[in-house]
Amino acid sequence: MAQDDNTAQGDNDIPLMQKILDNHFLLLFLGVTIPAVLYTVWGIVDIMSIPLAK
Numbered sequence: 001m002a003q004d005d006n007t008a009q010g011d012n013d014i015p016l017m018q019k020i021l022d023n024h025f026l027l028l029f030l031g032v033t034i035p036a037v038l039y040t041v042w043g044i045v046d047i048m049s050i051p052l053a054k
Contacts, residue, residue, distance in 0.1 A: 020026060
């Protein structure tokens with residue numbers, strides 16, 4: 001009986017960060033998306049900082 005209570009609460013005892021790090025597809029998505037967004041924003045800022053020709 002006590003073991004059933006432990007298995008029922010087993011999912012609730014897992015920390016959020018461990019759930020995120022155990023999800024391989026989420027890590028793959030974040031590993032592709034975050035650099036793509038950062039480099040895109042960096043490129044836009046870099047282009048905007050170029051002075052206009054006279």
